[in-house]
Amino acid sequence: DARVTQTPRHKVTEMGQEVTMRCQPILGHNTVFWYRQTMMQGLELLAYFRNRAPLDDSGMPKDRFSAEMPDATLATLKIQPSEPRDSAVYFCASGLEGLAGGNEQFFGPGTRLTVL
């Protein structure tokens, strides 16, 4: 049963601490997306990768956020230093580009981050 996995599922931290969220995309998928969900802003794209190359991270605050794909099976999203306004649910999604992949993005269960 192929699915996107995310760790941790929940994270509570104090302001100023570093937070790292991890995502394992579905094997064989070549696009990976990070979305953030808040009550005020809804669902918004932070960054996305195609074949591990970053394509768009314009939605991400560059001074504190960074996204990487060290290999095809792992994507990371880091916040340093974290702030209370970063409290949100962070979703990772993966998909397969091209005709064979259709156009569906498969979402992970999300990481609920609370910054105190």
Next chain:
Amino acid sequence: AQTVTQSQPEMSVQEAETVTLSCTYDTSENNYYLFWYKQPPSRQMILVIRQEAYKQQNATENRFSVNFQKAAKSFSLKISDSQLGDTAMYFCAFMKGYAGNMLTFGGGTRLMVKP
């Protein structure tokens, strides 16, 4: 830039009845895809239905169907024979161009199915 608007923050429907959720979008693209995602209390995002802009026929998936009006840039979701398990947030989403692009989401509609 694309925008997606869901004008109904909350809706309710009686079990077994039919409900329609509205979505409008704004784009200058000619080639794109539209989606409805369901998010139950578990937070999991679940694809309900998709529509390719080049297809004139409205997509249907069991009790779920869409009314796609390309000229009006409208993409509504109809849920027939509503079930208690349909209670969730529903998000309309837009993807431009070809597969592998980002999704732009609407603000969501919270649907409550009442017994």
